[in-house]
Amino acid sequence: MRLHNDYSDDGVFWRGGAWPPYDDRGMEEVGRVVATCHRHRIQVVPVVPYFSIYEYHPEVPGFAENADQWTRSADPAGTLLHNPVRNGEYGVQMCPMSGWLEKRKRDVEKAYREFGFDGIYFDWVEPLPCNNRAHAGGLHSGTDGVIDLLAWTRRLIGPGGVLFLHSGIGVTPIVFENFGDVLITMEDLAYRQEMLRLPDIPVTGFLGEDLPRVPCPSYRTDLNKERNQNNIAVWVALGVFPMWRATGPSTATTGGPGYDLTLKLFHTFQPYELENYRLHHALSGAVRTGWEDIYGAVYGSPDQALVVLSNVNAARRRNVPWRVEPEALVTKLRRGSE
Ligand SMILES: [Zn+2]
Numbered sequence: 001m002r003l004h005n006d007y008s009d010d011g012v013f014w015r016g017g018a019w020p021p022y023d024d025r026g027m028e029e030v031g032r033v034v035a036t037c038h039r040h041r042i043q044v045v046p047v048v049p050y051f052s053i054y055e056y057h058p059e060v061p062g063f064a065e066n067a068d069q070w071t072r073s074a075d076p077a078g079t080l081l082h083n084p085v086r087n088g089e090y091g092v093q094m095c096p097m098s099g100w101l102e103k104r105k106r107d108v109e110k111a112y113r114e115f116g117f118d119g120i121y122f123d124w125v126e127p128l129p130c131n132n133r134a135h136a137g138g139l140h141s142g143t144d145g146v147i148d149l150l151a152w153t154r155r156l157i158g159p160g161g162v163l164f165l166h167s168g169i170g171v172t173p174i175v176f177e178n179f180g181d182v183l184i185t186m187e188d189l190a191y192r193q194e195m196l197r198l199p200d201i202p203v204t205g206f207l208g209e210d211l212p213r214v215p216c217p218s219y220r221t222d223l224n225k226e227r228n229q230n231n232i233a234v235w236v237a238l239g240v241f242p243m244w245r246a247t248g249p250s251t252a253t254t255g256g257p258g259y260d261l262t263l264k265l266f267h268t269f270q271p272y273e274l275e276n277y278r279l280h281h282a283l284s285g286a287v288r289t290g291w292e293d294i295y296g297a298v299y300g301s302p303d304q305a306l307v308v309l310s311n312v313n314a315a316r317r318r319n320v321p322w323r324v325e326p327e328a329l330v331t332k333l334r335r336g337s338e
Contacts, residue, residue: 001037002121002164003030004050007085014050015057016091017103019110034115049111053124053146055083055091056100067092070100072130072142095130096145105152112156119162120153125176126169143173150179165211171204177211184243186215193220195230198237198282198295198312205240214243217258228258230312232265237282237295237310239274241265277301282310286328290321300329 005014014021022030054072056063071080072095081093094100108120127143154163165176166184177183186205189196196218205213215235218227228242235242242262277299280286287296293313299306307324311317 001033001042002050003033004121006050006052006055006090007088009087011088015060016052016055017057017060017063017107019107021111030115034117038116049115049117050121050123051104051108051111052090053096053104053122053149054093054128054142055124056094056103057089057091058082063092066099066103067094069134070094070098070103071132072128073132074129076131078132093128095128095132095135096142096149097130097135097140098132098145101145101148104149108153109156119157119164119181121164121166122150122153123166123168125150125165125167125172125180127173147175150176154179171202180211182214183211184214184216186213190216190219192218195227196234198234201234201238205238213240215240217242217262225257225261226314228261230314232261233310233312234295236265236308237297237312239279239281239297239299241269272299272306274299274306277306280329284328286325288323288325291317294320294322296322296324298324298329 003014006016007013012022012026020027056067056070058064058067067080068078071078072093073079074081083090083093094104096104111117112120125146127141127146129139129141131139150163150165154161157163162182163180164182164184165172165180166187167176168187172183172185186202189200205215215231218224218231220227232242242265278301280298280300282295282297284297286298287307287309289296289309291311291313293311294317295310295312297308297310299308305324307322309320309322311320
């Protein structure tokens with residue numbers, strides 16, 4: 001279970017940098033939910049609070065005193081960079097190369113210890129340039145600060161804690177990935193109007209990865225079911241599984257046709273325990289089909305193979321010929337002139 005509550009129109013939400021994040025009743029409710037999950041041994045998907053690495057909400061006490069010193073700036077005037085959402089905002093962008101880093105660590109530790117969370121979820125896991133002269137002599141990136149925060153958090157939660165990394169950019173530095181357990185990615189594709197196609201997937205979505213990828217579903221509300229149906233058809237051929245509500249942006253409520261599709265997908269694959277298989281994805285050439293828009297992938301193990309066929313065309317296909325290419329399943333070793 002994941003607590004993600006960074007904005008709500010009714011004003012009841014966890015403001016970046018706030019402690020306590022809720023009134024007494026709200027704090028008790030979070031504690032009750034955490035305890036209930038632990039009582040039912042919900043450990044596989046831990047209760048995780050959401051933290052944005054960069055956002056500090058202006059309504060939080062202390063903001064006025066510290067914002068000018070800690071803010072990330074991109075112009076000579078040091079204009080504050082607000083991240084608006086509907087009638088409010090998520091917060092103002094701070095720079096992890098400032099006193100904000102220690103503040104953020106204290107926020108994370110308080111939440112982790114007082115609620116007994118099993119892990120941490122960071123959004124904005126990316127380096128952002130800053131020219132605030134209070135932090136460095138000139139233009140600098142937030143890279144060292146992000147590494148510091150992630151390394152510190154890994155020490156806090158230990159090797160058994162779960163660290164979600166969420167990145168809005170197509171390529172996340174691998175040094176960031178080294179600290180995490182899973183990478184939430186492809187959010188840059190979530191708002192697009194066109195239907196997702198396999199060539200749109202960044203190559204880092206399935207090659208050379210260090211962590212399992214979890215793509216963001218389509219956030220659009222028009223044709224939501226069709227969009228997520230299409231996305232799943234593309235992703236599943238690459239061994240990538242989507243997550244969360246799938247009905248709109250992060251402020252939308254959970255549920256809807258896209259969400260049901262995601263749950264159905266997990267239920268279908270759950271009995272196979274795919275972590276014990278080796279994936280040969282759609283671009284590996286392991287499966288040939290009779291249609292260009294029907295992709296094939298193989299999950300192989302010493303005991304059995306699971307072949308996945310995926311139709312990314314809206315039209316139904318019948319009588320689909322397919323075959324597995326055994327030589328594509330083998331890693332060939334070349335020695336000398338052989
Ligand atoms: Zn800075």
